[in-house]
Amino acid sequence: MKISVREAGEAKIVEVEGDVDLGTSPELRSTLFAALREVRKLGLNLAGIRYIDSSGIATLLEVLKDSQRMNKDFFLFGLTPAVERVFRLTHVIRIFRVFADEHEAMESA
Amino acid sequence: MPPIRAGLHLKLVMPSDPRYLPVVRGAICPLAAAMGWDESDCQAITMAMDEALANIIRHAYHGRTDGVIELECRESADGLEFTLWDHGDPPDKSKICARQVGCSQPGGLGTHIIKDVMDAVSYQALPGGNRFLAVKRLPRKI
Numbered sequence: 479m480k481i482s483v484r485e486a487g488e489a490k491i492v493e494v495e496g497d498v499d500l501g502t503s504p505e506l507r508s509t510l511f512a513a514l515r516e517v518r519k520l521g522l523n524l525a526g527i528r529y530i531d532s533s534g535i536a537t538l539l540e541v542l543k544d545s546q547r548m549n550k551d552f553f554l555f556g557l558t559p560a561v562e563r564v565f566r567l568t569h570v571i572r573i574f575r576v577f578a579d580e581h582e583a584m585e586s587a
Numbered sequence: 588m589p590p591i592r593a594g595l596h597l598k599l600v601m602p603s604d605p606r607y608l609p610v611v612r613g614a615i616c617p618l619a620a621a622m623g624w625d626e627s628d629c630q631a632i633t634m635a636m637d638e639a640l641a642n643i644i645r646h647a648y649h650g651r652t653d654g655v656i657e658l659e660c661r662e663s664a665d666g667l668e669f670t671l672w673d674h675g676d677p678p679d680k681s682k683i684c685a686r687q688v689g690c691s692q693p694g695g696l697g698t699h700i701i702k703d704v705m706d707a708v709s710y711q712a713l714p715g716g717n718r719f720l721a722v723k724r725l726p727r728k729i
Contacts, residue, residue: 500608532697536696568699568700
């Protein structure tokens, strides 16, 4: 799994590539929590994710909860059909703010 | 007498280390495809078994990486049977599918995925270890 963080206006965007599973989700978790502390808007680009398991989804739920507690905005975009299927399988798709791409996310966020 | 057909029987022994999860996923997905499931089902079956393995690593071995997990995939007349054996703590049945579906609670998603994907699932603590059994049947051809 590869993770990078970049700035996009007043937001930070976290880019992830590869598999997010029990072995790799702790790194994603610490990156997202660190980025969330620094900005009011945090986006996660899921377009490069080949696989995400329930520990990855749980990580995103934790970050979402923390963002709500801090009155910050955490949003997702770039869900591939395979990743979207996991979100639907875990019944969490409606819990997140999900956009088709970064442009749509930045317009709405 | 009907001819005896040799079905596939795959056995894999792995340490309880998450580094090996991609290896198992890499074996199960093409196996399911060879059996006749479509891409979407193959991904779902792979994920369900990945979740079952991750649960053993987290809950039976509590993150220890030196435990042993045995995985068996056996072709049956109408699908695949998966068996996982471990020698960690027995499964806490009160926590299986205890999470409310659709809520924002982070934990407890894995057992719901397994239940939704597989046709039959059982968790047993036996004298020889903990046994997880899952059956996935091929859709019937109309």
